[in-house]
Amino acid sequence: MTINKLIVLSTSILIGLILFSCQKEDDFNPTFGQYLNLPTKPFDYSSLNLPTYFVTNVPGSPLPTSILGTDNTPSNNPITDEGATLGRVLFYDKNLSANGTISCASCHKQEKGFSDDNEFSLGFDGDRTRRHSMTLINSRFYQRGRFFWDERASTLEEQVLMPFQDPIEMGMILNQLVEKVQSQPYYSELFKQAFGSDQVSAQKISLALAQFVRSIISYSSKYDQGRVQVAALGANFPNFTEEENLGKNLFLAPISNGGGACFGCHTTEAFVSANPGPQNNGLDGNSVSDLGAGEVFNNPIFVGRFKTPSLRNIELTAPYMHDGRFKSLEEVIEHYSNGIQPHPTLSPALRDSNGNPIRLNLTQTEKSALVAFLKTLTDPSISTQEKWSDPFK
Secondary structure, three states: OOHHHHHHHHHHHHHHHHHHHHHHHHOOOHHHHHHOOOOOOOOOOOOOOOOHHHHOOOOOOOOOOOOOOOOOOOOOOOOOHHHHHHHHHHHHOHHHOOOOOOOHHHHOEHHHOOEOOOOOOEOOOOOEOOOOOOOOOOHHHOOOOOEOOOOOEOOHHHHOOHHHHOOOOOOOOHHHHHHHHHHOOOHHHHHHHHHOOOOOOHHHHHHHHHHHHHOOOOOOOHHHHHHOOOOOOOOOOOOOOHHHHHHHHHHHOOHHHOOOOHHHOOEOOOOEOOOOOOEOOOOOOOOOOOOEHHHOOOOHHHOOEEOOOOOOOHHHOOOEOOOOOEOOHHHHHHHHHHHOOOOOOOOHHHEOOOOOEOOOOOOHHHHHHHHHHHHOOOOHHHHHOHHHOOOOO
């Protein structure tokens, strides 16, 4: 072989090695590149870099402001970057429904605050769900750790498998789900990275999905930009308008002080219920077709009671309530101002000393201020961050 041929051969080998090296750096698994838009290094899901005020109770506050003690993450399922990455793919994968048309994200849309802008969500075969799709934001900080409007799932790990098995939503049984996951070429490596083995099981699917959902945490709204500038939650926020500060004060103040006492049910910096369980907010005088948690718990006090979701990004999650009856925040505020009904299980916080429904009788200025404040809870990062987006695009 001549020297020139050796040079050409060596050059070809060197170029091949360089190209192979670049390919490995840019695409750590060629299988992913064919189907998924995933980064070489997983996104950071495991670091909980919360602002200081999230984990510090305001001195003298009658209600907890810190989220400490509310995290429902079980000890056997801490969030890992690889586990949540797998969960993200499972969450958006339409192949995991009976006819390949519906994913978890079909009813929990990122741009809609991980809720649905439809009153009732569309299932795999065109039927509608019974209740409105609840936001997933700050699910991690719902202290009771129960899920669905009626709290029938005792953990998030239990909840995430139930839509797959629902005859309206995704229409499968767990064995079919496992088989569908196994049949997709991109899951073998994802499971190996998340759990050290490419073996697929319903339990691993549950763990990964729960990790992804718990990673969806909001703390980058206009509210947060103001909150970091003050020591006390009740102080006027420098970045708020006069109307927004009025709305915040109404939200926080007890009814006896002319407020709405909203913070009593949407408490802590996560704006999600503490531990009293599902509540009846007086939507109806009696429960007929939907008994809420009364269908789950064998106790009449739960009839007409529903889980209290987080208010984070509530501007994006319309329509509102378990049945999507209110189309706007204005309608929601009007309900609390003048529309609370005398249901037998109406929450004590909404009753006066005689047991009658409280009517706040807010002025139009106060109603507008409350709506303005609620909109300060909108966190654009939730709707735009790639790590929570569809990896199939």
